[in-house]
Structure formats: C-alpha cells, structure tokens
Amino acid sequence: MTETKPRRRTPVTLTFTEPANCSLDLRLRILSRLPFFKGLSEQDLHDINQRCIELGFEPGQYIYHEGDPAEHLYVVAEGKVRLLRHTFGGRDVLLDMLTTGDFFGNLASQGTATHTDTAHALTQACILSINTQTFSQILDEHPKLARKTLEIMAGRLNDANQRLLQLSALPAEQRITSALLKLATKLGKRKGALTLIDAPLSRSDLAEMAGTTPETVSRTLSQLSAAGLIESGRQWVAIEDLKALEDFTNAQ
Amino acid sequence: MTETKPRRRTPVTLTFTEPANCSLDLRLRILSRLPFFKGLSEQDLHDINQRCIELGFEPGQYIYHEGDPAEHLYVVAEGKVRLLRHTFGGRDVLLDMLTTGDFFGNLASQGTATHTDTAHALTQACILSINTQTFSQILDEHPKLARKTLEIMAGRLNDANQRLLQLSALPAEQRITSALLKLATKLGKRKGALTLIDAPLSRSDLAEMAGTTPETVSRTLSQLSAAGLIESGRQWVAIEDLKALEDFTNAQ
DNA sequence: CGAGACGTTGAACCTATTCAACACTGGTGG
C-alpha cells in the first residue's frame, strides 16, 4: 500500500442513473426515498409530487445566482450541488455541498425575496422545484414536515456556527482536515480501506470551504499524504484513516 | 464636538424596569410586545403564557453551558444575552448578542439533546422558559408561529453565512466595523448625533465577534476614532456616522 | 485608597498569502 502511487484516473463516481426528464411515477419513487420527506404518507407524497417541477442540470451549470428573485424551494433528487457566496474581491466561499435529499433555495419568506447565495451544479443533477408559496401551504398542512424542516435548519445553523468557531480559532491546517472530515461524512464512500469523497473536488473547492488559498491546501494535502493520513489526486481526495484524521483535527 | 474628550462614565443604559419576579399579567404584556409572538390572538398568547416559566438573571450569570442537557426554549423578555461557543484553546467566539424578543436554546429536536453553545447574561435579564416538548406542541397548533420561527432561523443562518464570508475574505479592520454595524442595528440607540450601542461592550467582546484579538480591536478603534467615524470609551462604543462606516466596511 | 480589570501602545515574531515558475493531466483539433 504505497501512497506514492496515486491513481491515474479519478475514482469519483460520475455515472448518472436517471435521464434528464423523469416520469411522475419515477419522481414519486425518488421523493419517497428522500430523508427530507420521510414519515409522510403515500397520499401526502403523491400530493407533493404533483406540485413539483423537475429540472435537469449539466456539470458546471448554475441553478440560480446571488441576487436573482427567489420564488422556489429546490430539493436535490440526484447529483451534487455547491452552495456558495461571492466576496467583493472576486473570491468565492463555499457554504455547503448538497447531495440527494438536501433542500436549498427560498423556504418560506414572505413577499419578494432574492437569493442570498449561488447554487451551482457540480455534477449532472436532477433537481425538484416547488414554488415557495406552495411549499408554505404544504408546511401548514403537515406540521411534521414543518418540524423536520425546522430541525434541519437548526442543524445547519449549528454547523455554520461550528465553522465560525473554526475559522476564528483554528489554523489553516486543521480547518482543512475539518472540511475533509465533513465531506467524508456527507459524501464518503468506502473503497476498500479508504473512504473516498465521492465528488469532483479541486484544491480551490477545499480552499473555499476552509477559508484559505489553493496553495495552502496543496501544501497541507502533501503533508497529510506524507503522514499517511490521506491519498489524493487531481480532483479527488480519499481518507486513509478517519479516526487518525479526527484526532489530528481535534488535537489541542 | 471634540472626540478627544470621551465621557467619563458609561452612557449605556443599565436600568431595569421589571423586578425579578413578574406577575402572570405583567408577563402577558411582555409576551404581547415580543415580535416573535406578533400576530397571535389574545387567547393564544394567554395560552402560551401559562406554559412559560420565568427566570431572572444577574449580569455575568450563565443561563446554560455548552454540553448541558437542553430541555428548554428561552425567550428574552428583557436584558441582553451573549450566545457564545468555547474553543479548545480556551478562547471564546461570540455567536450572537440577543435582546428583547429573541429566542435561544433548544427549539424542537427530538429525544435527548445537549446545548451546543453557552448563554450568558450580559445585563440583568428576565428570561421566559418553555419546555421544548411543550413548544413543539405550540408550533403544531400554530402554523403561523412555526413559519415565523422558520423564517427567523433562515435569517440567522443567512447571518452566520455572511459572517463566514467576512471571516474568510475580509481583513480584521473591516470585520470589526461590520460587527459594530450589526450591533448598532440591533442595539442602537440615538443619542443626539451619535448612535450608541446600548450594551456593555468590551474590546474582548468585539474581538470574539470579529474573530480577532482585543489588541487588534483596540488599535482599530483608535484609528476609527481618529478618523471621526466612532467614539468609544471603557465598555462602550458609539457610531458617529453610520453611512460612512457602512461605506468603509463595503469598500473594495 | 488600593487592587484588579480594562485599555493602549510598542516591538518581535510567525503564519499564511501572494507572486512566480514549473509540472502534470486530459481533452481537442490538426
């Protein structure tokens, strides 16, 4: 197991099971699998399904931009979506990496609203779209879903706060390993002894997550590789030893 | 108007109108004034009021600590509350400064949960406390309140994300002015031409908000004072020219 | 009045950024 011999081609999954346009029936199956809608009855799901529009995106396409009018809630049915925000200086900050079952967009705010961030398809993606007002009605009709949504939002706020803590207190190295762990938890896929982060992931992406520069990420990953904690190549990172990386991140 | 002559004593309001224990009736009046409960009927408010316990805190007292079991939702009836998180290195990060009408604590998560942050009374404070389960029921009964809560959480997540952006992209100086503006919006009180941040506010508090050190805050405030943008003294800051400070923060 | 917390300022140091040069990969067009 010599980590000095990285794979040639990316080990990241790039296949896509659904065609761009799914049938109502297929969508219903997708919906029923989403953790977000878990606990709802068949009837409820069918009801919600009929109120969705479904969109297909190619890698690199934008779903919406910061400042666009925000009239929809989106749910990832398949694929990965980058949620980011632009700085004045042209740099980007990666707020979240969304995968199957995650929602984004405008939840339920009244009146005219604009998107406060940008959604960007990282891979080919199938996205369900619900009008904000319609979703508001659905929430009113399903207190269970409302509470679930609230819990998810509370969880995201907690994550954001934790990241604030790290940005203001931890050195770059530990912010990077922390980002890796977060991604591994969310997108991790076992590949033998390794845990592969199953999304195309550049040094810049990691830099935007950890609040640093691609150069610093590159240097840090080199060190981590040398220490036998990770393996990485062009557009991919895999973790050798999750436990060791956690210990490293929480050290001090 | 010579800003080289700071006030001797703090101009911050330290009076407290309510005694430690308020009557049910008085509490009802407080509740009806809270923006959080706006739009609910008299009957609903009365109903909620009866399910609240009310607590009094002295300045410096802790309401709960990170890691404590989280069984309650709290609402600030009066006073200021600091919401913070500890780092491993002993440093603190100030997540939010709460004032009348703001809620904090555990919203509605199922099962046993622990607090992920620490709540600390900055001034004398009157806090209403509702059992998490009870509040869950209230949310189910009042979809309007549920949606309002969801909107507030969405707003806080947005704030946190904006702060993440600033921490990773802006220099310390602009993060500090940004923190000042945020505080001025939330706790600002007109004092003639000045906008006073109406809470006891040390250099350390600002440092914990802006992700920097008390020394850097001190240096920066000195510069801002010299530039005629703010006035400050021991435990207080007032803004001379809000517009100019905004321009400064958003420059570049 | 004295003690301790808070605030200011200076100087040395250090981490991470910036700028730059170069290497590798993969896809495209001749």
Add this chain to the structure above:
DNA sequence: CCACCAGTGTTGAATAGGTTCAACGTCTCG
C-alpha cells in the same frame, strides 16, 4: 494519432497582516 493547450496542482521565496508578549496607563468598585 499525436501535439498542443488550458486547467489543475506543486513548490519556492518574499511579503504583509495579525498575533503574541510585555509594559504601562486608566478607570471602577469595594
């Protein structure tokens, strides 16, 4: 099919911004 080229990644050296450490001044409260 191969050569080229743009995007991506690596590494080095100089730089700058902020932290850290330290000393001192000032305010507040008991």
